[in-house]
Amino acid sequence: MTELRTLKVALLGCGNVGAQVARILIDDAGALAARTGARLELTGIAVRNVDAERDVELPQELFTADAETLVKDADVVIELMGGIEPARTLILTAMRNGACVVTGNKALLAQDGPTLYEEADKAGVQLSYEAAVAGAIPILRPIRDSLSGDRITRVLGIVNGTTNFILDQMDSTGAQFADALAEAQRLGYAEADPTADVEGYDAAAKAAILASLSFHTRFALEDVSCEGITSVTAADIAAAKEAGFVIKLLAIAEKLVDENGKTGVSVRVHPTLLPREHPLAAVRGAFNAVFIEAENAGELMFYGQGAGGTPTASAVLGDLVSAARRIVLGGPGRTETTTGHVPALPISAAVTSYYIGLDVADQPGVLARIAQLFAEHGVSIEIMRQTIHRDADSNVESAELRIVTHRARESALAATVEAVKALDVINSVTSVLRVEGV
Template identity: 60%
Template sequence: MIDYRNLRVALLGAGAVGSQVAALLLKHADELADRAGAGLELAGIAVRDPDAPRDADLPRELFTTDAESLIVGADIVIELMGGIEPARTHLLAALNSGADVVTANKALLATHGPEIFDAADQVGAQVYYEAAAAGAIPIIRPLRDSLAGDRVQRIMGIVNGTTNYILDRMDAEGAEFADVLADAQRLGYAEADPTADVEGYDAAQKAAILASLAFHTAVPLDAVHREGITQIDRAMMDAARRAGYVIKLLAVCERLTGEAESSASGEAISVRVYPALIARTHPLASVHGANNAVFVQAEAAGNLMFYGAGAGGVQTASAVLGDVVSAARRHVAGGVGVGESTRANLPVVDIGRAVTRYQITLEVSDRPGVLASIAGILSDGRVSIATVEQAVIDPTTGAATSTDTETGAASARLVIGTHKAREQDLSETVERLAASDVVTRVVSVLRVEGD
């Protein structure tokens, strides 16, 4: 028998996720109350247009356009509006009133996280955000709680379903980027304006959140290096396949050692988002379709993999409701909220400090001495060659064909795999290659991750 009073829950936003959260709160009220130790009363749903069509059939009387009044008196406020304003203002008002907050707003947390967490600390409230980094995948609690006694060394994540869907189909079908993007938009995987996804902005926001948790350091969004996938084409996919790789848009959050000039501990953080090659034997290579996965490497726990749906109304609602139950349990138990652990204060360094392997694709003159010249440029730049593949370019079709023999063709394509090198050295070396008289153009440079 539950003898604790009902907790008032205010919901801000009733889009794809919000409407499912409301429907599940109403449908499973008794079951959720048993888990939480208190009844969860949906006090109302703040929206711009109460009469707009919804993904779930919800009582009309729950809707209001007055978010401010709804927040007053609420014990738990669920923010699923998205964007920065008015979401930021509403969240701060909820926290200042003493309410706990549940949000899936990655953009808000990536840009105003410290302000929001500080507001919660001031009043002893709690911010829950399991759905903000990887949809339905439980990754926030493992990083914040389960691994709090360990040292996370590295995180690699596929945290954007749209880009994974596009790259997966390009790899499996040999399709071109523009064609698959159009299909993704028709299927609802991509927005009419896909910029946030395909240019890596969404993944960068999630990377900032994950890195802040993993390394106990506030990571500002503008410190995250970001590249998108719009330059990935069929030729790059083919070269990756021949070399035993697949291309994924990865969020990489890494602890760097030997950075004495950066911090007293000699450690720093590198946070970056870009399309990268990953071996087909790596667990992340098997993440298909619009799914997400986060691969964590910890000092004591070793390698951990978290996999599942990274988006979707019902799926994300699952993570939101888990946070609601946690917030309700805290109310029943009493006590102040647990603040975010960001006291490590490790510096976030630019991508030039990162060390990884690379695949450089060059279009070159097909004549004697070319490879020797290129090898010399790479050696001078402290970049060591691991593998070389030559492909002759057909002058009539522009297609490249792999070959091990001299053909006399006017131009050829070289795909060079490197040993590990520092990003700054690699970048300067690529500039010298581009300026060389034996290189027609630098076709692409891809990092190799997962080794």
């Protein structure tokens, strides 16, 4: 019987995901060896505090504060520290010393992915990052490999579990944003500082990665238009529900032709109304899902747990097995496929629909003036609903209008909203949200 070779695995970080990765490496060593053709030896775990208490019991001798020495002696480095530095320096050091790298660091990939890809190519090693987007859901490898013979035209994703939980709570219970956020924090779905989630930054980093793989072009975080969910109100949720919609924070990447005839890709994150019959509308709680449209494959949806120690560890281990098999069998490392450069288009080039809430004076001719203004800007109204309100103190009546437009260029829709604001019969524009899937 041929003796299996041993591959040294270094782990950087031992949080919820890192601890589960270490546990699986130890507990399932035999099964992993059978799948890879090599023994995967966990040689060390680099952490800031080697004496800190951890939820998973692991051999104390594995812990070290000397991450640089650890990565220089590894065949595969798993980076789960997060942040930009020292993760970036350690990954580059590992690759320059011939190690394959597995990472879940979406912020680093979105900010400086091209540097990492180029270094991996130069060193002939594999850089894998399935855990960087949508946790346990196998989405990046299917885009890179399974759909590599197709042309992806559009990607819609719920890629942040915290915001999906908050919006789902608001939809199902009628809760205000602050109350739903507090519940997410109580259950551990949201951090004490939820800014990265609720402002859309986490989803934007993932959108950049999805766009890069889907359209074979390197997109960075600055190419992503980003809007969070903090302005979404319970009234918005209720009105959307009454009209047959649900509000989700979507990461969207799609190929478009702008008004000048230039082909490019729009990458954006924003709250979006979806018809309740759309597959993404049924994604509840903290789950994630990615909906892909391709020329030949048609519509595909990937659904599952988007966070959590054990689910995300599954994605990390999948990348580790792939990297280990490449080392055993030989051959060049696999990182990404960039076949050209498709420019990033501003959000003004996107084609979408708008959902607009207006508080207007209740007097004759108001609806006609608004409809005329929309027509002048080349925007067609699909749905208009009116509700009359009477102020209890002043006894003055006003009307609440909810308008859904047909699809139009974002620039035209935004200009229409600005023009509507200037009408003397408009008390206020109460909400402006984009609509997809109609």
